[in-house]
Amino acid sequence: MVVLEKLGPFLTLLAAAMAAFLPGLGSAKAVSRLGQTINGVLTEQPELFGRALILQALPGTQGIYGLLTLFLILTRSGLMELGFSADITWYQGLLWIAASLPITIVGYISALYQAKVCETGISLIAKRSDQHARVIVLAVVVETYAIFALLASVLAIFSLS
Numbered sequence: 043m044v045v046l047e048k049l050g051p052f053l054t055l056l057a058a059a060m061a062a063f064l065p066g067l068g069s070a071k072a073v074s075r076l077g078q079t080i081n082g083v084l085t086e087q088p089e090l091f092g093r094a095l096i097l098q099a100l101p102g103t104q105g106i107y108g109l110l111t112l113f114l115i116l117t118r119s120g121l122m123e124l125g126f127s128a129d130i131t132w133y134q135g136l137l138w139i140a141a142s143l144p145i146t147i148v149g150y151i152s153a154l155y156q157a158k159v160c161e162t163g164i165s166l167i168a169k170r171s172d173q174h175a176r177v178i179v180l181a182v183v184v185e186t187y188a189i190f191a192l193l194a195s196v197l198a199i200f201s202l203s
Contacts, residue, residue, distance in 0.1 A: 047072040051126045053135025058115040061142040061195065065149025065188075066107030072101035072157030079161050083168045093167055093174045097160040100181050107192040113146045114199045134202070141198035148191030156184040 055127040083090060115121075115138055122130040130138075163177030 046132065048126055049126050050130030050135040051086055051130040053132060054115065054128075054130050055123055056136070057138035057142040058112040058119075060139070061111035061115060061149075062105075062108045062147045064146045065153060066105040068150035068153030069102045069103040069105030069108075072104075072160075073098055074103070075157050076160055076164070079164050081195060083164055087168055088156055090167060090171065091162040093171065094164055097163055097167075097177065097181065100160055100178075100185065101153040101156040101172070101187065104149040104156075104188045107145055107188055108149050111142060111192065111195050111199070114196065115142060118199055118202065137202055140196055140197075144191040144194035144198070146189075146195075149188055152188040152191070154189075157179055159184055196197045 075130075080094040080098055083094060111124075117123075119134075119138060120132060121130075159181045160177075163181060166177055167174050
C-alpha cells in the first residue's frame, strides 16, 4: 500500500526528469555534432568563429526548454516544496507525464533536425559568408516547433494545477 501512495510523486518526478533529459540529450548531441563541423571549417576560415558559434548555440535552446518544464512540473505539482510527501495520486502522476510529452518528444527531435539545418548552413557560410542571416532564419523555423511544444506543455501543466 505504501508503494501505491508514492506512485503519484514518482510518476510526477519521472515526468519532470523526462522533460529535462530528452531535450537536453538532443541538444547535447546537436551542439556536439555542430562543434565538430565548425572545427573543420575553422581550420581554413577562423574568421567565421562568431557566425558559426551562433549556429552551434541554436539547438541548445531545446535543453533550456526542457529544464524550464522540469521546474514548472516540480513547483506546480508541489514536489519542490513537499517532496515525496506531496499528495499526488497515481492518476495525477500520469497526467503530469502527459503534460511533459510535447516538449519531451518534440524537444529531442527538433534539436537533432535543427542541427542538420545548422550543419548545412555552416557549409554555406564557409562558401558564402554573406548568407549568414538566411541560414539563421532557416534554423529558427525548426526552433518554432520546439517553442510550440514548450507552449503545449506549459498550458497542460497550468491546466493541472
